[in-house]
Amino acid sequence: xxxKVIATASLAGCFGCHMSILDIDERILxxxxxxEFNKSPVDDFKKFTKPADIGIIEGGCxxxxxxxxxxYFRENCxxxxxxxxxxxxxxxxxxxxxxxxxxxxxxxxxxxxTVQLNKEGILPNNEELPQILDRVVPCHEVVKIxxxxxxxxxxxxxxxxxxxxxxxxxxxxxxxxxxxxx
Amino acid sequence: MIEKSQITQILQNYKNDRYxxxxxxxxxxxxxxxxxxETISYLAAALKMSRVEIEETISFYHFFSMEPxxxxxxxxxxxxxxxxxxxxxxxxxxxxxxxxKINSVSSDGTFGLFTTxxxxxxxxxxxxxxxxxxxxxxxxxxxxxxxxxxRNGLNLEDLMYENYGDGxxxxxxxxxxxxxxxxxxxxxxxKDYKPYTFVKSGIKKFTPAEVxxxxxxxxxxxxGGAGFPTGLKWRFGSQSQGEHRVIICNADEGEPGTxxxxxxxxxxxxxxxxxxxxxxxxxxxxxxxxxxxxxxxxLVRFLxxxxxxxxxxxxxxxxxxxxxxxxxxxxxxxxAGAYVCGEESALIESMEGKRGEPRDKPxxxxxxxxxxxxxxxxNVETLVTAVKILHFGAKWYSEFGTxxxxxxxxxxxxxxxxxxxxxxxxxGTPLTEVMEMCxxxxxxxxxxxxxxxxxxxxxxxSHLNSTQLMKWYKPSGMEVAERFIxxxxxxxxxxxxGSIMIFNNQRDLLGEVVMNxxxxxxxxxxxSCSTCRNMPYVMKTKLKKILDGHxxxxxxxxxxxxxxxxxxxxxGLGQTAGNPILSSIFNFRHLYEKHIQSLTEYDTxxxxxxxxxxxxxxxxxxxxxxxxx
Numbered sequence: 001x002x003x004k005v006i007a008t009a010s011l012a013g014c015f016g017c018h019m020s021i022l023d024i025d026e027r028i029l030x031x032x033x034x035x036e037f038n039k040s041p042v043d044d045f046k047k048f049t050k051p052a053d054i055g056i057i058e059g060g061c062x063x064x065x066x067x068x069x070x071x072y073f074r075e076n077c078x079x080x081x082x083x084x085x086x087x088x089x090x091x092x093x094x095x096x097x098x099x100x101x102x103x104x105x106x107x108x109x110x111x112x113x114t115v116q117l118n119k120e121g122i123l124p125n126n127e128e129l130p131q132i133l134d135r136v137v138p139c140h141e142v143v144k145i146x147x148x149x150x151x152x153x154x155x156x157x158x159x160x161x162x163x164x165x166x167x168x169x170x171x172x173x174x175x176x177x178x179x180x181x182x
Numbered sequence: 183m184i185e186k187s188q189i190t191q192i193l194q195n196y197k198n199d200r201y202x203x204x205x206x207x208x209x210x211x212x213x214x215x216x217x218x219x220e221t222i223s224y225l226a227a228a229l230k231m232s233r234v235e236i237e238e239t240i241s242f243y244h245f246f247s248m249e250p251x252x253x254x255x256x257x258x259x260x261x262x263x264x265x266x267x268x269x270x271x272x273x274x275x276x277x278x279x280x281x282x283k284i285n286s287v288s289s290d291g292t293f294g295l296f297t298t299x300x301x302x303x304x305x306x307x308x309x310x311x312x313x314x315x316x317x318x319x320x321x322x323x324x325x326x327x328x329x330x331x332x333r334n335g336l337n338l339e340d341l342m343y344e345n346y347g348d349g350x351x352x353x354x355x356x357x358x359x360x361x362x363x364x365x366x367x368x369x370x371x372x373k374d375y376k377p378y379t380f381v382k383s384g385i386k387k388f389t390p391a392e393v394x395x396x397x398x399x400x401x402x403x404x405x406g407g408a409g410f411p412t413g414l415k416w417r418f419g420s421q422s423q424g425e426h427r428v429i430i431c432n433a434d435e436g437e438p439g440t441x442x443x444x445x446x447x448x449x450x451x452x453x454x455x456x457x458x459x460x461x462x463x464x465x466x467x468x469x470x471x472x473x474x475x476x477x478x479x480x481l482v483r484f485l486x487x488x489x490x491x492x493x494x495x496x497x498x499x500x501x502x503x504x505x506x507x508x509x510x511x512x513x514x515x516x517x518a519g520a521y522v523c524g525e526e527s528a529l530i531e532s533m534e535g536k537r538g539e540p541r542d543k544p545x546x547x548x549x550x551x552x553x554x555x556x557x558x559x560x561n562v563e564t565l566v567t568a569v570k571i572l573h574f575g576a577k578w579y580s581e582f583g584t585x586x587x588x589x590x591x592x593x594x595x596x597x598x599x600x601x602x603x604x605x606x607x608x609x610g611t612p613l614t615e616v617m618e619m620c621x622x623x624x625x626x627x628x629x630x631x632x633x634x635x636x637x638x639x640x641x642x643x644s645h646l647n648s649t650q651l652m653k654w655y656k657p658s659g660m661e662v663a664e665r666f667i668x669x670x671x672x673x674x675x676x677x678x679x680g681s682i683m684i685f686n687n688q689r690d691l692l693g694e695v696v697m698n699x700x701x702x703x704x705x706x707x708x709x710s711c712s713t714c715r716n717m718p719y720v721m722k723t724k725l726k727k728i729l730d731g732h733x734x735x736x737x738x739x740x741x742x743x744x745x746x747x748x749x750x751x752x753x754g755l756g757q758t759a760g761n762p763i764l765s766s767i768f769n770f771r772h773l774y775e776k777h778i779q780s781l782t783e784y785d786t787x788x789x790x791x792x793x794x795x796x797x798x799x800x801x802x803x804x805x806x807x808x809x810x811x
Contacts, residue, residue, distance in 0.1 A: 064790060123802070124801060125801035125802060134797065
């Protein structure tokens with residue numbers, strides 16, 4: 001059997017979801033039997049060297065680089081999964097959505113009580129820097145997302161079960177306790 | 183603030199009982215049309231409650247307020263039939279004439295203008311409640327006339343038409359312009375029964391167990407919509423242990439498009455109360471409450487008069503009907519505007535002065551209900567029917583209807599038909615016949631059972647096999663079999679609490695009707711379960727996306743699968759809140775597909791260039807975007 005190709009990325013997230021992937025513990029050895037990783041922080045591939053079967057996205061989009069990266073993933077992955085609260089709903093970074101971007105930047109670089117060294121009022125506008133979006137958006141508002149795995153972070157078992165089901169083509173078991181949060 | 187002496191007086195009337203908070207607040211709102219902070223603090227201290235407990239009750243109900251309202255408060259109904267009859271124009275006229283916007287009070291404090299869910303006048307829309315007086319069949323001209331009259335300080339009653347409505351609507355204690363519009367009578371509405379005959383002479387012929395048995399034999403099922411067997415409910419209630427037992431008549435009739443209970447309350451109140459007495463006798467209850475929706479306040483004086491006369495004649499009180507030790511009395515509990523209070527456990531919460539949030543079940547009300555006592559909650563029509571069954575016998579009753587649905591059903595028919603009103607039909611009547619009855623010859627869709635029911639077409643669906651039908655989601659937990667093939671009113675095919683709304687071919691089913699229903703559920707959700715609090719909103723937004731032409735194929739599938747998550751809600755409101763969309767997808771899928779983009783799988787309005795504009799402007803950066811490739 002050909003190994004499925006998996007790619008992962010953390011956009012506007014905290015890498016907590018990736019930590020949760022690692023939390024599958026020794027099953028990662030089983031996983032390695034089933035898949036190979038391509039572009040991912042796991043193996044530090046910076047670019048896709050071949051098309052991936054499954055792309056896993058942690059975090060939403062808060063800047064232009066996130067958007068570019070996400071679109072890059074969509075072009076190169078057959079199936080794209082939003083992993084965790086930030087990818088699905090924007091999460092913690094999206095808390096700034098209620099505040100105009102200008103106000104956020106002013107507070108961070110000009111007026112904030114801890115801004116002391118930036119006396120000349122330099123703003124981050126170097127062309128190497130990603131540009132910040134006016135609001136943080138979830139991944140499915142930018143590209144088509146096929147599956148959503150909720151949680152903050154999603155439990156390792158959930159990630160494992162979902163990946164296992166996808167790779168083996170079985171239906172995922174979703175018992176009541178897993179979907180009932182209230 | 184309201185005078186302390188007045189508050190104290192009201193509190194004394196209810197013996198400082200926190201479980202009568204609804205009545206206390208209703209009485210306070212009569213003195214001053216809102217509850218100010220000092221009054222709330224005073225109440226909290228006197229009732230030994232926290233301020234928040236009182237505030238959460240106030241904020242739950244449409245007709246309570248913590249903000250000052252107007253001298254005249256106009257509640258304009260937002261039911262779909264009102265919207266079909268130019269509610270928009272009426273609203274604009276009100277806004278213009280009263281010089282205020284919807285859901286606000288005019289600057290001079292004269293007029294408060296508010297929107298409210300269906301007020302049970304669907305056959306005479308557009309309607310509004312102004313300071314508890316119902317005005318029906320509004321036109322722009324009438325609105326101008328009304329507002330002018332109110333500005334000139336005329337009595338609201340003088341502003342009604344010269345003629346009152348038919349029947350008891352013209353009673354001195356009702357004096358309302360509401361009309362009954364009874365169009366078809368059958369065994370229940372037929373006046374072949376002299377009220378109180380059962381209590382006076384029949385009751386002695388039965389033991390309580392025999393009454394329960396007789397109702398069980400008749401297979402009477404709850405007429406409020408859920409269809410729980412009444413006899414079984416009475417049996418459970420009589421078997422539960424408690425210091426007291428409680429009979430509640432549910433007259434909260436909040437399902438949009440339903441108004442048959444209003445007509446029963448107006449024309450058959452004696453039989454309804456008698457039904458409560460019979461239920462009390464059967465179950466050994468001593469406390470009786472009629473929970474009346476606030477919208478029907480205009481009937482309170484009249485209903486209380488009937489109760490008084492029953493007490494005088496010995497049909498309420500001690501040793502009723504000459505049965506030693508059978509003591510039972512009824513009081514009227516007004517609601518304050520909340521659809522979910524029609525759900526029996528929410529109704530009980532509301533009666534206890536709390537927010538009308540449904541309880542977790544079990545325990546069911548028949549085990550632990552009002553104040554923890556076993557409580558039997560029955561719909562108005564159920565109780566009226568029970569009296570007739572007890573008088574004429576279960577055998578007589580079972581001659582009508584179909585096997586699984588015996589007897590008859592009162593229908594409240596409204597919408598695009600010549601003769602909206604009340605029709606009593608036998609269960610099993612085909613929908614086509616109902617349409618002929620009410621003079622509806624241009625029918626695109628029929629909403630059976632209100633927004634929580636189903637939107638159906640008269641179109642024959644027999645080309646679908648049962649597997650295809652079974653794939654569809656199950657409404658109210660009832661089995662879907664081949665029942666979509668022959669559309670008949672019955673518990674196994676088209677169950678209904680009585681609401682039938684008809685839409686002709688000119689109506690925009692999705693944009694006009696389904697949207698209105700979804701907004702209704704969003705407005706009326708109590709917010710307790712996350713599914714019901716969020717999903718109707720998300721589904722409505724998705725529908726809007728489709729109607730705006732941004733929908734893709736998977737959006738329809740999303741709606742269908744999301745609808746299933748609503749089943750996790752605690753009560754019927756949440757569980758059925760997706761039905762307007764689900765049933766319209768099932769029966770009118772072509773309307774959705776018309777708007778769907780067939781060539782693309784994904785659509786978004788996200789635009790990277792636009793999204794970084796404010797950043798570029800602020801940091802003064804040239805609009806060059808970083809590209810990965």
